Amino acid sequence: MGKLLLATIAVFLAPVIGGLIAGLDRKTTAWLQSRVGPPILQPFYDVFKLMGKSPMIMSPWQVLSVWVYLMSAVLTVFLFFMGSDLLLIFFVLTIGAVFFVMGALVTQSPYAQLGAQRELVTMLTYEPLIILVFVAIAMVTGSFKVSEVFAYGKPLLPQLPLMFIVLGYALTIKLRKSPFDISTCHHAHQEVVRGVLTEYSGPQLAMIEIAHWYEVVFVLGLVGLFWATSFWGMLVLLVLTYFVEILIDNVTARMNFKWMLKSVWAWGLALSVLNLLWLYA
Numbered sequence: 001m002g003k004l005l006l007a008t009i010a011v012f013l014a015p016v017i018g019g020l021i022a023g024l025d026r027k028t029t030a031w032l033q034s035r036v037g038p039p040i041l042q043p044f045y046d047v048f049k050l051m052g053k054s055p056m057i058m059s060p061w062q063v064l065s066v067w068v069y070l071m072s073a074v075l076t077v078f079l080f081f082m083g084s085d086l087l088l089i090f091f092v093l094t095i096g097a098v099f100f101v102m103g104a105l106v107t108q109s110p111y112a113q114l115g116a117q118r119e120l121v122t123m124l125t126y127e128p129l130i131i132l133v134f135v136a137i138a139m140v141t142g143s144f145k146v147s148e149v150f151a152y153g154k155p156l157l158p159q160l161p162l163m164f165i166v167l168g169y170a171l172t173i174k175l176r177k178s179p180f181d182i183s184t185c186h187h188a189h190q191e192v193v194r195g196v197l198t199e200y201s202g203p204q205l206a207m208i209e210i211a212h213w214y215e216v217v218f219v220l221g222l223v224g225l226f227w228a229t230s231f232w233g234m235l236v237l238l239v240l241t242y243f244v245e246i247l248i249d250n251v252t253a254r255m256n257f258k259w260m261l262k263s264v265w266a267w268g269l270a271l272s273v274l275n276l277l278w279l280y281a
Contacts, residue, residue, distance in 0.1 A: 003081070003147075007077075007079075007080075007081040010077055011081075014074075014077045014213065017213075018213025018215075019043045021216055022212075022213065023041055023043050025242075026043070028243070028246050046209070047209055050201075050202055050203065050209070051202075051203055053202035053203070055202045056202060058199050059106045059107060061103060061106045062107070062199070063204065065100060065103025066103060067207070068095070068096060068099040069097075069207075069208065069211050070210060070211040071096070073093075073096055073210075073215050073218070076089055076093045076214065080221050081221075082146075083146045083147030083148075083150070084146060084147075086134045086137065086138075086144045086145070087134060089146075089218075090131065097123055098123075100119070101119050101120055104116035104196045104200075107198075109199050112196060112197075112198040118195060118196070118257060119195075121182070121257045125260055126169070126264070128268075129167070129169055132163070132166065132276075133160075133167050133272075136160050136163045136272070136275060136276060137156065137163075137225065139276070139280075140152070140160065140279065146225070155228070155230075155233070156225060156226045156227070160275055162275035164223075164226050166271050166275075167222060167226075169267070170268075172249075174219050175216065175219065177246075177248060177249040178249045178253060179259075180254075180255070180260050180264070181254055182255070182256065220238050220241075223238055
């Protein structure tokens with residue numbers, strides 16, 4: 001009953017927390033660039049404005065795709081705070097990502113289709129890394145369940161330092177940060193046509209933004225698992241990790257998908273193998 005209540009509260013609070021994180025992200029980025037920047041609540045203003053616009057739908061499949069993407073993100077957060085199996089959570093997250101891509105592929109826009117193809121490449125890049133992180137967590141705790149991580153009693157970071165770096169690669173891609181924002185730039189600061197989001201507008205675009213907030217909460221939850229023994233230790237780790245992500249986003253330029261595949265797989269797989277061998281030994 002306690003887990004169900006916690007998960008329900010998390011579902012309602014996640015978009016609020018995700019929106020605030022998005023606002024702080026913009027504010028911190030502006031500070032790094034010596035600008036004032038928008039108010040912290042600007043992401044909420046943007047979503048409310050999009051909700052009030054008339055929907056422009058290219059295909060009914062787009063509406064279904066957006067709803068599945070949003071429900072997948074909501075269910076991902078719910079399962080995570082229920083202490084569910086990480087592999088099940090990953091499966092649900094992947095379903096949402098696939099429908100997100102399919103919603104762009106059904107349009108006739110070449111920009112949206114190109115963005116969808118790039119999004120598939122990013123999925124192919126970060127998903128194996130996340131699976132390896134989950135495998136490493138299971139090797140340490142003896143289970144894929146989130147609840148077992150909290151019951152383990154010791155922080156995972158000292159035993160999985162290289163896997164934490166690997167998760168950082170996946171986190172940068174999932175947050176759509178440079179240099180891996182090849183399918184769409186989250187803040188549109190590098191392009192006019194927004195790739196996979198080109199044909200989404202109005203309420204559908206607002207729902208995608210809300211789904212992204214849920215995903216931000218989830219991926220930061222994965223980061224928190226590496227120091228699940230202390231609330232303050234977890235908070236410090238989350239703040240430092242997200243600040244490093246913003247810093248990387250501001251000091252790097254976008255690279256092409258070939259460079260992303262080579263660099264992320266080369267370093268990610270190498271670090272994963274080293275950490276897994278160390279655990280096995």
